[in-house]
Amino acid sequence: MNLVIPKEIRKYIDNQNFQIDLIGKSNAKKMILDDCVLKIESSSDEVKNEVLMLNWWNNYHLPVPEILENIQVEGINYLLMEKLKGDPSYEVIVRRSTEDLIELLADSLKLLWNVDITHCPSSQLLEDKLAAAKERVEKNLVDVNDADEGTFGEDGFNSPETLWDWLDNNRPEEEKLVLSHGNFSLPNLIASGSYLTGFIDLGQSGVSDIYKDVALCYRSLLDNLRGKFGVLRTYTEYEVENYGKLFFQKIGIEPDWDKVKYYILLDELF
Ligand SMILES: Nc1ncnc2c1ncn2[C@@H]1O[C@H](COP(=O)(O)OP(=O)(O)O)[C@@H](O)[C@H]1O
Ligand SMILES: [Mg+2]
Structure with missing residues (x-):
């Protein structure tokens, strides 16, 4: 990794210990420091949206990291934000219980559904997503x-x-819009x-159909319970379905x- 970090950022992070994150899936490089996180990636609409929405969510007192600094140098975006206390939510299964995790996920979704979206600055309607997906394809x-x-291959789509x-x-007939x-x-x-x-990783946040988050949350929950990521205890398929x-x-x-x-x-196109 190119570790030439701009001086505006270095003043916050010099002298801090850091680790490189291996959990996130995107091409962004994440440095997890003592009290902040630095996300380094090529500038893009998604990065701009992440910064826009972090600020917007923050104004609505939704729990997101505070932005400490955000700058672009030669097409690279450096987003320095507060480090949230705690662990990725799947750890709740180990530390508490699967029921507690499901309660947390449901409450988190409902928190977003209660937000007034009238002035939300980011539209992620199906029309927008399909246009963005087409460009990616x-x-x-x-x-x-x-x-x-x-998804793809013999039993799925061929491309x-x-x-x-x-x-x-x-396209589903109607969209029920939420944050x-x-x-x-x-x-x-x-x-x-x-x-x-x-919440972190807000690059695709905006106004969307309620099923955008419901579907991805449901899939992520079941994937984790089925041991797809190698952690946790294993559940029988019967237990997994009941948790669903x-x-x-x-x-x-x-x-x-x-x-x-x-x-x-x-989501498979993103
Ligand atoms: N502000 C933060 N506070 C605590 N941990 C964070 C923060 N930002 C990122 N992380 C850690 O880094 C991982 C990857 O960051 P994320 O923004 O989700 O990037 P990606 O787009 O690669 O998924 C997260 O899953 C989390 O473990
Ligand atoms: Mg992530």
Whole structure:
């Protein structure tokens, strides 16, 4: 990694110990320091949106890290933010219980649904997402190897283009709009004990259909319980399914499986 860090940032971090994060999936490099986190990545619309929404969420007193500094140098964005106390939320399963984690996830979703979106500066409506997905498909940016098993290949879509066409032709009829995190997976919620300390990774946040976050949260919960990421104890498939049901009970929504599937498939293009 190029460790030439601009002086505006260095004044905060010189003399601090740091680790490089290995959990996040994006191309961003994350330095986890003693009391702050530095995210370094090429400037992009998503990075701009992350900064915009961190500030907007903060104004609404939603729990997100405070931005300490954000600068661009030669096309690289340096986002220095407060380090949230706690651990990625899947640790709640180990430290407390699976029920506590599901409660935390449901409360976190509801917290966002209660926000007045009238003046939200970021639109992440289906129309916006499909346009952004098309651009990614055309630029060959979709990583088919990163998709859920079966999405592409023999039993699935034969290319990102065919998946995009399917999504375009099978748009859900209506959107129920809420404030969406946009990448609502367990590592993007930080928890201490069984309490949420905050949300991170807001690059895709904005106004979206309620199922954008519900679907990604549900998938992330089940993937973690099935041991996809190698942590935790293993659950039987029966237990996993029951926890899935409990999740929908806690959020108080009768599952619309077509929408769950749709929003998971849409995410495969990002
Ligand atoms: N402000 C923060 N406070 C605490 N941990 C953080 C913070 N920002 C990032 N991290 C840690 O770094 C990981 C990756 O950061 P994230 O912003 O989610 O990047 P990515 O886009 O790669 O997922 C997170 O899962 C978390 O463990
Ligand atoms: Mg992340």
